[in-house]
Amino acid sequence: MIFAHDTEISLAGAAALVNTTDGGEQLPDLAALDAFYRTWQWTGRRAGTEAELRAVHKLRPRLRQVWEAAGEEQIVVLVNELLREGRALPQLVRHDQFSWHLHAAPSEAPLATRMMVEAAMAFVDMIREDELSRLRRCAADDCDNVLVDLSKNRSKRFCEAGCGNRAAVNAYRARKAGRVRP
Numbered sequence: 001m002i003f004a005h006d007t008e009i010s011l012a013g014a015a016a017l018v019n020t021t022d023g024g025e026q027l028p029d030l031a032a033l034d035a036f037y038r039t040w041q042w043t044g045r046r047a048g049t050e051a052e053l054r055a056v057h058k059l060r061p062r063l064r065q066v067w068e069a070a071g072e073e074q075i076v077v078l079v080n081e082l083l084r085e086g087r088a089l090p091q092l093v094r095h096d097q098f099s100w101h102l103h104a105a106p107s108e109a110p111l112a113t114r115m116m117v118e119a120a121m122a123f124v125d126m127i128r129e130d131e132l133s134r135l136r137r138c139a140a141d142d143c144d145n146v147l148v149d150l151s152k153n154r155s156k157r158f159c160e161a162g163c164g165n166r167a168a169v170n171a172y173r174a175r176k177a178g179r180v181r182p
Contacts, residue, residue: 010118011148011150012040014118022159037111067137079127085116086116088121091104105117
């Protein structure tokens with residue numbers, strides 16, 4: 001593990017949220033948002049309204065800016081804006097199967113606010129550990145997804161949308177075609 005468990009989940013969840021626009025809307029309705037909420041183990045209040053869904057949709061491009069930033073200084077500005085807007089107040093909490101970890105927004109805060117603040121706190125850890133190079137864009141030419149490389153050897157190049165498999169198949173086919181002689 002490179003970061004604390006809650007940081008890794010927040011980073012992966014932030015990337016997954018940004019990527020819900022890949023190939024069309026992947027959070028089209030409240031049922032999809034509910035599934036996303038459960039998958040990424042969010043806790044706290046859920047309004048279950050269209051307004052909540054719209055607020056989560058509005059958060060995605062703001063988080064994407066972190067991956068698209070021109071460097072550490074710009075990322076710090078973006079992260080500080082997210083923390084200020086979310087009125088982050090870090091506190092230790094323990095719930096479910098998780099031991100002590102940080103939450104920086106109250107459980108009754110709106111879902112989009114909690115998502116924003118938890119992502120920002122995870123980015124803070126990356127900045128403090130000088131690990132921003134782990135924030136990447138998918139290496140596939142036809143993919144705009146983002147990813148967080150949490151591998152020990154910093155080798156992750158492709159997102160979770162199957163791009164790595166497609167690249168491997170294409171490379172195999174290219175090698176195979178190069179060996180076949182007329």
